[in-house]
Amino acid sequence: MIEVQNQMRILASDLIRQKRVDFIIGYEQGTLAHTSRPCIIDVRTSGPEVSEKLVWNSYCSNNLSVYLQKFFAPPVQGRKKDAAPPLRIGLIVKGCDLRSVLNLIREKQVPRENLILIGLPCTGMLDKKKMEINKDELDIEKNIQDSCLECRFSNVKGVDFEITGKTREVPGDLYEVVRLFEARTRKDRLAYFEKEISRCIRCNACRQACPSCYCRECFADQKDMKWLGSGTMSDTMIYHLIRIFHQAGRCAECDACFRACPEEIDLRTFTRKLAKDVEELFGFVTDFNRESIPPLSTFSSGDSDSFITEPEEGG
Amino acid sequence: MDGNSMWEPKIVAFLCNWCSYAGADLAGVSRIQYGPNIRIIRVPCSGRINPLYILKAFQNGADGVLVSGCHPGDCHYISGNLVARRKFTLLKNFLVYTGLEPERIQFSWVSASEGQRFAALMDKVIADVRKTGPMENQIKEPRLAYD
Amino acid sequence: MKTGILTKPEIQELFSSMITKNGEESRIFVPATIEGRVILEEFSPEREIFYDFANFLRPPKGIFFPQREVLCSFEQERAVEVPPAAGRIIIFGIRPCDARSFLFLDKIFSAGSSGFADPYYLGRRENSVIISLSCIEPSEGCFCTSLGGGPGDESGSDIVAFDLGDRLLFEAHSAKGENFIEENTTEFRQPDAADQNAKKESLQAAFNAISRISTDGLVEKLDDDFSDSFWEEITATCLGCGVCTYLCPTCHCFDITDEKDRDGTGTRVRTWDSCQYPLFTMHASGHNPRAEKKQRMRQRIMHKFSYTPRTTGDVFCVGCGRCVRKCPVNLDIREVIRKINGE
Structure with a gap:
């Protein structure tokens, strides 16, 4: 996972350096134990070094696509003629996030051309509640989220940049x-x-x-x-x-x-x-x-x- | 059914304007007898029916809900009932899954010329709901831990 | 100060005898487990009091200020008031942080701040005894010591109980509490030096485990920060749900609505509301002064750390950490305060 995290950071800093995105949505370290949380980085005002903030671990369970729609939602009063061009968003996706993104694209809420999708291989995320009960933090399979146990889409497809790695087996x-x-x-x-x-x-x-x-x-x-x-x-x-x-x-x-x-x-x-x-x-x-x-x-x-x-x- | 001997089922029927409502009309002018337990709500098309309407009917005291539209292929708006069919299939499965008796929520197709079918359908739905009994009163307070 | 010791089985017996005593009915709330969840539950002799927990998911404010409360019912032109509930309420086992929150809610619902005394809240509150249970194992996210509280803090409690393993040490901190111990004095044993030592040790351990923030000069700093772009940054990931406000022991905003039934009758109900919802400030015209989540989050922080210190003299946060632990995106109020402090 550290390898994936490193590759993700390099990729993100490249995107920032090449000015291909306005925002990067990913995960950062949370304030509680066993917690990663979403972060939205405005890279127009920050250098490529902010990519060091991004993390990738077994606690990145939030679905980041929830933040996408508001970037592209038309304003209540209707879009003005001289409005700024829509923003370009770099989004870190695992299988489920990508499925949500594609839903938003199908439903025409989000333009695909304004997204740069960075697909990560997912081995399943850990469930904090299960960890509290089981106490055994190292036993990944025992503490994995139920949704991940039933996941058949941990291996992302159709993204702009894919970082390959170990993914989950399709369950029965x-x-x-x-x-x-x-x-x-x-x-x-x-x-x-x-x-x-x-x-x-x-x-x-x-x-x-x-x-x-x-x-x-x-x-x-x-x-x-x-x-x-x-x-x-x-x-x-x-x-x-x-x-x-x-x-x-x-x-x-x-x-x-x-x-x-x-x-x-x-x-x-x-x-x-x-x-x-x-x-x-x-x-x-x-x-x-x-x-x-x-x-x-x-x-x-x-x-x-x-x-x-x-x-x-x-x- | 002791204590409920006076109870008569209340059934809300959502009928599409072009077929089923006309079918009900035909049953009426043809003087075909059927139970008086139906409250009809006319809607433009069965595709217009929001699942929320059905749940609100139950919340407001309906013992059963019937939804009826044109036969597949005969929709006045070409495909309204075909889109509705998918929605209702899922809805019925889902409500039954969460514990609603399947008799309480019924769907059918009735054309403008099927007065006889409409009356027979009403009798069947009324009999089904009667057999199932009154809807348990769903309007109750949540059991919050210390309210 | 009146003190006394009871063993845990004795407490169970004491409460069993108090449900009806001298012709007076009491509702007693105690910590209990239901399907693995620790909640504050109404006591009955069969219900075993549970001691091994950090804190409840829900704040105890709902006992005095329920999430949904019918104020009156009406039929056509005629309205019938629903009187406030009567009867004594004993709350046992809430943590000192939550007990402290009652002090703040009292200020809101009594005549002091608005000139209007809320009969529903006060009717229940005035007839209540609060027995808090000192904190042994604070949770991650707790920060009560930074806000004037502490694992054995007595503010808001009539009695503070200290868990010493097999027995509890009770200390009365109000006239109500003294009365309570006096009324039941035959049951209580006097504490000795060993009891006092055990109490001190358990408090120190808890105290050391609690995280700290600084609130010095926060009111002035918040004044300067009102239109700062920083609010947009910190709320970027906020989902706009109401978890933080509904689980907050001091959040007290409510809405009053009339709900009409199909037969012309209806009720007027008071329900919790949350400043985190856009609907909270939506005008009838469609204009919304707090249309964006940065404005709504700013309101939440300002209300607790700037407005109420001015109007009531208190920071409306007890540091219970519920919002920290339960926020779906880990938007940590401690971190927000630290950022305002410029840390």
Whole structure:
């Protein structure tokens, strides 16, 4: 990993020296133990030596693409004619970040030509909560994040600069958590969902941490037509159901929502379900293919009608 | 169903303007009998239905929700119902996954000429929801640790 | 100062006997574990008090100032006020930093600062006894000693309890606390020199483990920094969620909304709000004076370290470290203060 970090720093300083980027988004050392955190460096005002700030280790779990959209979002009053040209962003990506970036490109939120993607090989990120429980910091496999255990995209493709190295093997069962949950009784599932959601404090961290949640006005914040109340159980359930459902066919399975939650609500059991259904029903995965069409933006005449109610003695 | 003997299911039906609503109209003018438990909300197209509408219906006391649009291929807007079909497939699976009874959320296709089918569909949906029973009151306070 | 010693099983018994005593009902909150999570939970004789933890995820402010509280209900033209809850509240086992936060919240919700005394908060608060539990193992991110607190600090507590292993040493620091020990005096044993020594040792160890920042002259420095570009730098990675404010024991901003039900009835509810949301300052016209996150983060820091020292005389931060530990992008308030200090 040190080797990858060194190469990343050299690459970043080259990009700065050649003035090919205005910003570099990467990771820096955090203030707590076992923590790396996102950093956004304005390289127009700093020299190539700032690349020494960048780190790459097993704690770089944040999805950095969450910062991209705001660089390119049109201003509320509309873009002025003499506005400055859009900025060029150098972005450090691992597999899940890249999947989110491609989502933003597919959804035309971010212009590909303004991005310089630096792809890093990922061996999985460590889960601080697991480390606290297991105590054994060195046992990587035991402390790896659940999302990384199910990752098939640790080997990035289609980036501008790729640093090669060890990546994760593609796992066998991708949706075990969903299958186990599906096997439980309905009452059990509802009770679990309610139990998890009852801890929600509506801090919106799950929404804010998600790279796909970029709506200018979230349905949960609408005031003119107020959809959600002030946090009764049903309001909170609706908030989560709709927030997760909005990620159907868009979720990059990075688990940023799950990690951001201060109450450690098990969101992944539910986000995974939509990923599984989208893959099984429509054959779509948020992969590295830039040209693919998001499944809910299109349709096929062969889509299943099996969920349709047929009246018993039809007319 | 002791104590619920007076209970009648409340069902909200989102019907598309061009087919299913006209189908309901035809059932009416043809004087075909079906249960009175339906509250119809007319929408331009089944593609217009936001999943949030369905959840809000449940929150506001519906025991069941029916969504109906034109048959695939017959959409007034060409593909609205085909896009909706994908969305509803996922939605139904997802809500059932989180613990909703599948009988409470139903989708169907009814054309403007299918008054008979509409009435039969209503009877089936009402019977299904009746069998499932009243929606548990979802409007309750969150169990925050010390509120 | 009244003091007393109780063993841990005796404490369990004492609280069991206090749920209803002399015809008075008390709600007692104690540390407990539910599915591996340590939370402040309402006590019942079956619930075992849990001592081996650093601090709760949630601040205890919710006991007096719930996240969601119905103020009145209405039906057409007629409104019915919902009276503040009555009954005694005993909080046992919160850390001294959190107990200290009650002093600040008291200033906000009593008539002193605004001329309006909040009957809901005060109704619960006035009838409460706070028994804090000294800190043995501070967490990473704690910095209470820099803000006037400490692992055995008594401000805000009626009684401070010191965990000496199998037993607890109780020290009363207010009339309420003295009454509490007096009322239950048959239960308490007097501490000896060994108890006092054990207390000192545990405090010193905790004290040494707590990180420090300097807040000298911060109010003046913040005045100079108001329009500094530095705010943009430090908030660059902020996601704009409300974790820091909702988990803060002293953040107290709220919103009041009317929620109408489908049958013409409705309720007026007060809910926590957060200065980190754009909606917090959104005007009806659509104009938003704090449209950007740098302005919102500046408000949060300024409110705690500049405005409240002026209006109430206190820095509204107890150094509990929740925002430090739980920020999804590790935006560390200690670091922000250090940067303002020019360190």
